[in-house]
Amino acid sequence: MRILTFISFILILTSCGSDSIQTQDDQNDSTDTIPEVIDSLAFYKEKLNADPSNPAVIYERAEYYIRHAEVELAQKDLESILAKDSSNLKAHQLYADINLANLNLETSKYHYEYILKIDSSKTGALIGMGKIYAALDNSPVALNYLSAALRVNQYLPEPYFTKGLIYRSDYYRRAEEDPRKEESWERAMSSFQTAVEQDPDYYAAYIEMGVMFEEKGDSISLEYYNTAIDIFPQSIEAWYNKGMYYQTRGYVDNALSSYYTLNRLDDTWADPYYNIGYIHLIMTEELDSAVHYFTRATELDPTYYQAYNNLGLAYEKKGDRVNAKKYYLRAVEINPDFQLAKDNLNAVQ
CATH class of the missing domain: 1.25.40.10 (Tetratricopeptide repeat domain)
Structure with missing residues (x-):
């Protein structure tokens, strides 16, 4: 039995993608009009029949493929865009994100670095580089990139969240008698808390805080799991950890109820x-x-x-x-x- 966490950087990479391009780099260009999303492959096929090489439509189709777990098809679309226009930064960003999620670190690093050579203020690429170096266990460089992203936009939740994971990893590595261990715990908690202050719906941060309090035997962890579930009722991580919370305290019915809910979800x-x-x-x-x-x-x-x-x-x-x-x-x-x-x-x- 174990408590599920987001310490695996594979899991946190799912939040670094096309959405981050809009919210982090292009947010000043947004308007009050929310475009309608047509989630149909036939829709993109029809648009491409009229203009087969339209990079914007091909990019949208790549996003469609990602939403439907067809990652290889998304990569092919992005490669076709970059073959015709190697300066398309959005395609570089999404292609790098996909490779980072698959732990193809060198490929993702190449594309993030390309973006930053063109525009060093692109927060999506800065965050991606931070995650790469975090995955390589190079915390100082990772933190530098994440801090650079926050200098561009201090209200982004993702750099704070990723910093929290780095500090928490440092906490785990330190021996119990190391006086810096508690400092790492405090930094991790502060980073996760700051992430939810920027985005109150950043449910992964609530799970991480719940796990950290649970490891200290603090019953406040249940509040964090419940908040995560309120935000994202399909969160298997939150339901699993909630079940473990009850199980380790001997609340059999509550534990079973959590696990049964989880089984219905997956x-x-x-x-x-x-x-x-x-x-x-x-x-x-x-x-x-x-x-x-x-x-x-x-x-x-x-x-x-x-x-x-x-x-x-x-x-x-x-x-x-x-x-x-x-x-x-x-x-x-x-x-x-x-x-x-x-x-x-x-x-x-």
Whole structure:
């Protein structure tokens, strides 16, 4: 069991894309008129039939592909734009964002640097460079780029949020006795708080603050998870962490309710099923239910050796040593270094 966080820079990169180009670099050009979004591939096809090489329409289609998880098609569209006009900064930005999300750091770095050579005030590129160096664990350079973005526009939430992740990583690396550890925690919290001050709907920052308070055993973490859910009810991270909050405090019904909600949002993720199984195995001792949910977890993730071990425990408690041995052995086969399963297997031999 674990608390989900956004410490993986893969996850935070989803907020760095075409939307950031408008809000960060072109916001002074915005008007009160909100353009209608036609989310239909046929719409773009019709427009391109009239003007096949129109870069603005091709760019819009690339955004459409990204919204529908067709990233490779989006890349091809952006490559076609750049092949005809290598100075198109919006195409460079979105192409760099896509590559950064895929951790193609050198490619994304090339395109961000190209943008900054043309215009050093482009905040999307500055933030992207900050994320690259954060992913490379070069915090000083990362912070310099993020601070540069804030000098251009101090009201952007994303640089503060990314700074928070950097400071929190520093917090984790420091030994408990290091006096700078608490300073890193304070800087991380301050950065996340500043992010939500700039954008009260920046739900990822609420999750991060919830996680940090939870690690200190502070019950205020639940308020942050609930705020994240109010902003984005489909947030699997917030629902999972809320379930863990209740589970670790022994509030079985509340924990199960959170996990059931999560399963309705995404029934392909093994961890919530594992946690439900754990509750039934350890906390309520409803062994048939435990078997059901651990089995579901292994169906979704056949390498989930902890779930196989707990299946063994459930069957052993049921008095079925044959199946207990079978699942302990399976856990050891997947992870030969999993000592708990090896001990359990030896006990039923």
